[in-house]
Amino acid sequence: MARSGRRLTLAGSAAVLALLLCMRPAAARDALGVWEDWGAFRDSAVPRCYAIAMPAPSSRPRDGVPYMTIGTWPRRNLRGQVHWRLSRRIAPGAKVTASVGGETFELMASDAVAWAQDRRMDAAVIARLRSAGTLTISGKARDGRTFRDTYRLGGAASAMDAATVGCVGL
Template sequence: MTRWPIALFGPALAALSLAGPAAARDSLGMFASWAAFRDPGVPRCYAIARPLPSSRPADYRAFASVGTWPRRQVRGQVHFRLSRKLAAEPRISLVVGDRRFALTGGGGDAWALDKGMDAAIVAAMRAAGQMSISATDARNRRFTDRYDLTGAATAMDAASVGCARR
């Protein structure tokens, strides 16, 4: 399964941080702690959120996203930018409600193992109120990024509809 690089999601973080407008991206709405965007130039659409605030140090600006690339026939692909640089063998674990998933990843990113796992994670996200992703960082310490899932289902729906209109 092809995974798309972090650069695809970087501009959405700027829009979420309100640091300035994300050029060539259409906001499809804010839904509690989640937002949805469409990038008609690619085209792609995605739901995205930041983790809950934390006082611990971070290497990266973390986020969770669910993306769709209609031309590539990719739908509902889950991607996490973690708050810390990962160890060589990071043991990445996602908990969504009462479901657990072992993810793959490297650097500061994590993904589902395949399309089936993407679908299971998205289904769990729609039913749960929170999720957390834990991994081992480059200093061999465990860390966890936590997310509120309020608005996630609506943001994912907005992203899907946004790309269906193309």
């Protein structure tokens, strides 16, 4: 179901849906749409809405299934909160950065998750997501090797907008 002129990719749709089936029971979510590599979902039980994507496939080692979400929690008055599940567990004290649209952000991170330092950074990352082609998360894994998770951003703006609109009234 492509919208706003975006081309739906079968591989992107399958990856997003497979990821969601692994995360929680499917009955808890309503699909709002899939655009290229990005999907948007509403979970009325929480309540929350989110856009989600997996990074491009990689032949490098991974400790888990990485993904990125941009979430909205209407009852908490939170909107546009970025979160990453990293492909590798990070080394103690290692920096994790997000590079998008010519700008690099140093993220907060713990074990295998990362997030923006504050709401201002959330907003800056999201603004860059809307016009950039890719976003790369990088850091040092516990084994000392550098890891990179690269996300294609085609469809990201549509998925973020659908997630925001999907939470109206929750």
